Amino acid sequence: MEKRAIFGGWLVPYLLLVPQMVVVLFFFYWPAVQTVWQSFLLEDAFGLRTDFVWFDNYKDLASREYLQTIGRTVVFSTCVTVLSLSIALLLAIQADKSIKGAGVYKTLLIWPYAVAPAVAGVLWLFMFQPSLGVVARAMRNLGIPWNPMLNGNHALLLVILASVWKQISYNFLFFLAGLQAIPRAVHEAAAIDGASRTRRFWTVTFPLLAPTGFFLLTVNIVYAFFDTFGIIDAMTGGGPSKATETLVYSVFFQGRLGGNLGASAAQSVALMVIIVALTAVQFRFIERKVTY
Amino acid sequence: MAAVTLENVRKTYTGNVEAVRGVSLTIPNGSFTVLLGPSGCGKSTLLRMIAGLETITAGTCAIGDRIVNDIEPAERDIAMVFQNYALYPHMSVYDNMAYGLRNRRTPKDEIERRVAEAAKLLGIEEFLARKPRALSGGQRQRVAMGRAIVRDPQVFLFDEPLSNLDAKLRVSMRLEIRRLHNRLKATSIFVTHDQVEAMTLADQVVVMNGGQIEQVGAPTDVYRRPASKFVATFIGSPPMNLLPGKIVAPGQIEAGGGALAYDADAFDARVGAGVDIGIRAEDIVVGASGGMPFVHEFVEELGATRVIHGTVAGHPLEFVTPAAAELAAGNSLRVSAASPAAVHVFDPATGRSLRR
Structure with a gap:
């Protein structure tokens, strides 16, 4: 069957494209171009004058402080991605077994996904705030030093945990769907073929989950880079002394709080380049090893 | 190769659903036995119990003179061909066939020899490097059989292996399975609901209904001397x-x-x-x-x-x-x-x- 529609003349097809193009243009390209343009400008402290400064804003990115932020973001994103993927996979494998109350178990696991990032941040803060938090008090009673308000490492650990918790549901859902898409007979064939449980997982289940895993890897990296903003903002505001400031938070801090739109825009462009490069690398090197 | 002996085997699922209600059966060494019956008669459950994929609620199942009730499928020395082939989609045809041997730490040259031999027997030599998705239904079923053959098991189990094939292919694969059995002489248990398959393949037909055996006999026996009205109406068209x-x-x-x-x-x-x-x-x-x-x-x-x-x-x-x-x-x-x-x-x- 011919699925392509053939239009006479050139006007109709272009007219049909217009709504989509308008949306893309106004909501994606225009802001992107604005950002790039902004990144070449410098405003004075009173907002009276704007100068075109070429790459000065980008040159400032080479500062020690910004490189530290990049390093911190890499640590943060790696931890969030690895932890949320592996914990979700573990939970999905457990949920895939036919156990009693599997339905309740699944529902409870999917729940956190419905919690808004800022709310998730506040929830975790309530638990771990040194003077109010239930868990924080318990830790103090056990003699474990804990103060995310002052200790940067504690704070970073806290935002990582909260971000992981938030993302597990999403990963869990996809992993579970992926696991359930593997026919039972394939597992049975492997069992008869003499593969131990562990070996069955690594030689059959894991490779068959690879497409799901690859998709989730991409999504999780983007999540860790961008969508954790709400959690960080609600919990630590990037502090103490920038200990939890990731690249996206730095963009916000510079632009919104610092009023330095040029620097903020330059960071934003840099962040975009990093993400594009990361995704390209994933598709180039990891996707090849995935059989769909 | 070995005989399979079932003694008063039962399977009860949770909720007191009785799938198999006391089956005693001897499958002689080297025979081709077909379990025949309508869907829900317990024939697949029985096969899966022999394979070790389902636990046996009561009774004993022996392969050779070893009772296998509590033995893992891998240790039972059986091979199974599934209805939907159950090939490993991410492995090549060669790896699919070699997987079971590798798990058993067979030497590499031995694996190569056995896979090549089975591939030749089944006429799938040219597909060894391909992935299962690049094969037709009949070719996939051949690979599934190859995976069973290379293992050289005591017993071959077939769970409705032909029902996913189209009618013409089913007939030719049926002949091929019979030819293969004549050659390998391995004890085979074949589950089907198709009486023509049963009649043409079997040395021994086991007609099942409602979790019990209605009649055991040679194909001509069950046709000419049906032991019950059920067998009389189920067999013959x-x-x-x-x-x-x-x-x-x-x-x-x-x-x-x-x-x-x-x-x-x-x-x-x-x-x-x-x-x-x-x-x-x-x-x-x-x-x-x-x-x-x-x-x-x-x-x-x-x-x-x-x-x-x-x-x-x-x-x-x-x-x-x-x-x-x-x-x-x-x-x-x-x-x-x-x-x-x-x-x-x-x-x-x-x-x-x-x-x-």
Whole structure:
């Protein structure tokens, strides 16, 4: 069957494209171009004058402080991605077994996904705030030093945990769907073929989950880079002394709080380049090893 | 190779659903045994219990002289071919076949030799480097069989392996499986709901119904001497005609408004008892005097033969005639059994054959 529609003349097809193009243009390209343009400008402290400064804003990115932020973001994103993927996979494998109350178990696991990032941040803060938090008090009673308000490492650990918790549901859902898409007979064939449980997982289940895993890897990296903003903002505001400031938070801090739109825009462009490069690398090197 | 012995095997699922209710069966060494029955009769469950994929609720299952109830599938030395092939989609055909051997730490050159041998036997040598998704249904089924063959197991288990293939391919694969069995002489257990598959493949047919065995025997046995009404109607196409009747004298039955002769030595039936009689469609002849009046309904043309459908005293009856035979029109036909030996007598209450 011919699925392509053939239009006479050139006007109709272009007219049909217009709504989509308008949306893309106004909501994606225009802001992107604005950002790039902004990144070449410098405003004075009173907002009276704007100068075109070429790459000065980008040159400032080479500062020690910004490189530290990049390093911190890499640590943060790696931890969030690895932890949320592996914990979700573990939970999905457990949920895939036919156990009693599997339905309740699944529902409870999917729940956190419905919690808004800022709310998730506040929830975790309530638990771990040194003077109010239930868990924080318990830790103090056990003699474990804990103060995310002052200790940067504690704070970073806290935002990582909260971000992981938030993302597990999403990963869990996809992993579970992926696991359930593997026919039972394939597992049975492997069992008869003499593969131990562990070996069955690594030689059959894991490779068959690879497409799901690859998709989730991409999504999780983007999540860790961008969508954790709400959690960080609600919990630590990037502090103490920038200990939890990731690249996206730095963009916000510079632009919104610092009023330095040029620097903020330059960071934003840099962040975009990093993400594009990361995704390209994933598709180039990891996707090849995935059989769909 | 080994015999498989089941003793009073039961399977009860949670909620007291009894899938298999006490099956005792011996599958002789080297035989091709087919478990035949309608869906839900417990035949697949029985096979899966032999494979170790389902636990055995009660009774024992032995492969050779080893009771395998608590032994893992991998340790039972069996190979299984699944209905939907169950190939590992991410592995090449070669790796699919080598997987089981690698798990058992077979030396590499031995694996290569065995896979090459099996591939040659099945005619899939040229596909060894391909992934299963690049193969047709028949080729995939061959790979699944190759995966079983390379292992050289004690017992081959087949779980409806042909039902996903189209009709033509099914026939040729059926022949191929039989040819393979003649060559390898391995004990094979084959589950199917297709009576033609059972008749053509089996040395021994096990007809199952409602979680129990109805009859065990050679294909000709279950066809010619069905042990119950269920077997009589399940095997054969069209199914055996059943009519209520009454024994009027030794060797004489009254049924469908006519008189029929049966072999009184073969069946243990009291005079005066109500019975169900069975006659195969090809054993019915037309025109005998004293036969049963037949009300003609319609004709199914099959080319070489035709199947005549109608009723006798309100009970449906069908019979086969050569295509050339002309039937007298109208309702004046009388039908009868071709010979006394063609009449089967069943107990109407239990459904069992009254054969001595």
